[in-house]
Amino acid sequence: MKITRRHVLALLAGSAAAIGVPSIWLPRMKTYSGPPSDHFDGLHFVDPDGSSPKSIAQVLRWQLGTARQRAAWPAWVPSPFTDTPPPTVTGEKVRLSFVGHASWLIQTSGLNILVDPVWSMRASPFRFAGPKRHNDPGIAFDTLPRIDVVLVSHGHYDHLDVATLSKLAAKFSPRVITPLGNDVTMRAADVAIKAEGFDWKDRVALAGGVAVTLVPTRHWSARGLFDRNKALWASFVLETPAGKLYIVCDSGYGDGKHFRSVAQAYGRLRLAILPIGAYEPRWFMRDQHMNPSDAVKALADCGAQAALAHHHGTFQLTDEAIDAPVIALGEALDEAKIPREKFAVLKPGQVVEI
Template identity: 55%
Template sequence: MTTKEWAKTLRIKNPYYQGPATDHFDGTYFFNPGGIPPLGLPDLLRWQFGGGRIAWPKTVTSPFKPTKPARRVDGGDIRVTMVGHASLLVQVAGINILTDPVWSERVSPFSFAGPKRFVAPGIEFTDLPPIDLVLVTHNHYDHMDLATLKALDQAHKPQIVTPLGNDGLIRHAAPEARIAVLDWGQDISVAGIRVIAEPCHHWSARGTFDRRMALWSAFVLETPAGRIYHIGDTGFHDGINYRAVGEKYGGFRLALLPFGAYEPRWFMRGQHQNPEEAVEGMLLCGADYVAGHHWGTFQLTDEGIRQPVEALHAALDERNIARERFPPLSPGEVFEVPTSSP
């Protein structure tokens, strides 16, 4: 019995999105074509109770102090400031962009339990410049923080762009928010920047019974200063999506790529790439430079706090790629993306 037939048998209805079936939506559930679905509860319990998690320090201090960004960055410059995890401020062509913004202390449905922030945000919320555009790649709690989205809407009224099915969740917290909803391959123009939703290999859920009922995506930004490729979370998926965007767009000046939260591999490989795969993805998509994220802020998986950086440096060294081309950004760190190709 197919997933679609099973859903019909149980009369399951998607609470977030209703639309025609496509090559990545069966009428109820979204899926990765030819990909690995998320593992189920027995495997989750096997992982959680199997040991192997390396403890992080009780407190973590970034080597960079929280920064106060410039109001705007113009000309041909691209400036990236790390907030933490997958939250980055991208300043380009006079536009201020936030990716998967999270300022909450926990990434959890509960304020008193769940993964807790180990290091303070690299930008104080009140020090943010005017925010024009917010990209929300999917609805996991470490990427869609409704409290932060509500605060951003109240303070900045940005344009929010997110994949299918996520708008209702956001609107529950911010009823008046400006939200554009995209399927893979669709686009919108915001203040002279074209934003295109592209496939990545992941999944979605806010609870136990809504798995894969909202879409996940990467985003391509076409800006006057060059193309930018942002992925919040992804499994490597044999490099399929990296090759596709590389062929479609002809390379990128900058990619924002995750390289942490990947152990144990038997559980995570379908949904989270490791540092070696992130470096391979950089090459496949033709990125001149990468801002590395998704490490060192929330402990979501088994690896130690510094293991992703050590593995990333080893992978770059093995490929004879200068480490400066793929910095693993810490909260408060600013990456001035070079204007010339390496």
Template identity: 55%
Template sequence: MAKQGNPYYQGPVSDHFDGVRFFNPGGEAPKGFRDLLRWQFGGGKIAWPKSHALTALPTKPDTMIGGAGLRVTMVGHATLLIQVAGLNILTDPVWSTRASPVSFAGPKRATEAGIRFDDLPPIDVVLVTHNHYDHLDIATLRALHARFKPRIITPLGNDAIIDPALPDAEITTMDWGDGINVIDGVALYCEPCHHWSARGSFDRSMALWSAFILTTPAGKIYHIGDTGFHDAINYRAAAEKYGPFRLANLPIGAYEPRWFMKAQHQNPEEAVEGLIACGAEYAVGHHWGTFRLTNEGMHDPARALETALDEKGIARDRFRALSPGDVFEVPAP
């Protein structure tokens, strides 16, 4: 039986749950408070502009993409609109001004959303990869529910955070290895990534984090909201179990300083290694340029990604660091 002390989830012990906390098998736990202070007061932070103009006008997406079409529109940070097989899917939706538990402090949006909320097409599914505030934003989920009533799919324990604010929402929770049918012909699978979770100081790793795989008539999509590289273990496992992928959505930002961030946020060079390891034909780089979370400059991830691709001899158009408002029509196989 599960131990007591977890406010989000009670379930049997597993290879990634000790009865109270989830963990990365064979991986590395996040660093503690002393290391956090060392980072915060250690200097080296590159300044960001208070606001940054969109490189593309806010997009008003089509209502639906069918057939062999696969379109990804960058809203900002880890919020992507994926349009495929007649479905409109949002990942880790955040339209709030801050990625924070409070409205007056915390990381502030430096670039406006690439899609205005009122311009969204009908949203069918929302994927929430984990509960950090830059990924699970209750205000945005509440607004989406009021307007569209989408199905919300998230790893174990996160329903306990969402449900009090949206008591009549359709929330599906998944463990690593689980799979569900979204609609006929489209399935969703929950798989490991190397990360952690917390909403406060006392709930670290008490709700699960995950990557998602979508299998559709238009191809397979590998979506990761946040991850450390973890020697490409999870990338190789996903390729073996599900590949090949038409598209991988991979985080490329919030990675400096490496001594603190390596276990939780891969850098662009590692993201390129991930592209190779999972065997995706194309990739979208996200988790950069919207909220300043770490030490690198606003545009450093995109520049570092281009350098890493060039060094590996991979065409830059195969792995695109999307800015808010950018639209990627993924080429057909």
């Protein structure tokens, strides 16, 4: 196939969220500068137990290959649910509202915490192209309660949405806790975003006895053509009065080491939030996104009492059908002889309380 400028533009727009491929017309990104460590060489971050991101040649092979089988999603799949959260949740209860994709509102101890908030219509560096929402956020932005803290896991466009962060900064001025380097990205885009960068294993006290620790995860990060792995990526362990929540926004499975390490380091987990979507084709996505079978193994490895699924059904980032992750999760749970209710799937706007 002859690759034209039109092909390249379509590739960049369609792949930006899932794999961090940006527009060649975007400016060079400001990046993190700090002392070397076992996972930072002074310029790039690396997961010693992970793998390198795919090359541009591999991206082209996936996107433009003649053997590609990309399922068609319905143009719009509205959720039958919508949530209007209370101003706060106190006591020993935790209220989790699924906004969609990897976005959650977690309320506990008088704190309102957003995870990877994306209210934009597209998860893309472009306003006119790239993965587009197939349903509305489960909470209308104007009905959000006061937001105290935002957790942003990494820099891919379906997780770090500058437009949403700017709106949150203007309305609530929350703390934004994120892995090293993503704070640089946020402040470069909007100085009003109160971003704080932290390393793996840093524990950040919030309020009311709630704290969050950034933990290694099998992924990578990029927003521009020249910034691959120049910002860190992480999962979160959130300490709440109801127990510890393990929030995995994006991760491959590998050999499961990251999940077993969390179980060993942080003890009993009350709940895990695990991704189940954006996984096909496996030759390309295996190292960065779990499929439902991997997610079931991750649940067993981390030892959480229960799990909630996310990262599916809102943005079409990869090739599987819109309902494939939910169907495959049920089959994987049955095969592992795990009750389906132990690993629940919500629609945007649905709520779980623990």
